[in-house]
Amino acid sequence: xxxxxxxxxxxxxxxxxxxxxxxxxxxxxxxxxxxxxxxxxxxxxxxxxxxxxxxxxxxxxxxxxxxxxxxxxxxxxxxxxxxxxxxxxxxxxxxxxxxxxxxxxxxxxxxxxx
Numbered sequence: 001x002x003x004x005x006x007x008x009x010x011x012x013x014x015x016x017x018x019x020x021x022x023x024x025x026x027x028x029x030x031x032x033x034x035x036x037x038x039x040x041x042x043x044x045x046x047x048x049x050x051x052x053x054x055x056x057x058x059x060x061x062x063x064x065x066x067x068x069x070x071x072x073x074x075x076x077x078x079x080x081x082x083x084x085x086x087x088x089x090x091x092x093x094x095x096x097x098x099x100x101x102x103x104x105x106x107x108x109x110x111x112x113x114x
Contacts, residue, residue: 048074050074050075050077050099051070051073051080052072052087052096052097053067053096053099054067054071054091055067055095056068056095071083071087071091071096080100093110094110096108
């Protein structure tokens, strides 16, 4: 059985401080993950301008579809292009677009089944 070292067992102040630090880090990590999962990507849209978006598949093709979620948000156009190509392979039956800011760079429409 592993036992804590003598310095940790005698220094309750150190153990309490370490507990507070890890709790704060855990809370910060949770907040960051929550921001990234949010389709609006609060505050990150100014830095990560290249996006791969999954569009709502229920919308008719003649209407502009609503965004379902952001699959990838990138600062680099090369990385965004690679993420778009990977998303097209991973989601072949979904409507996807690659955007730079508000401009649509490329659009992927699923192939119609015969």
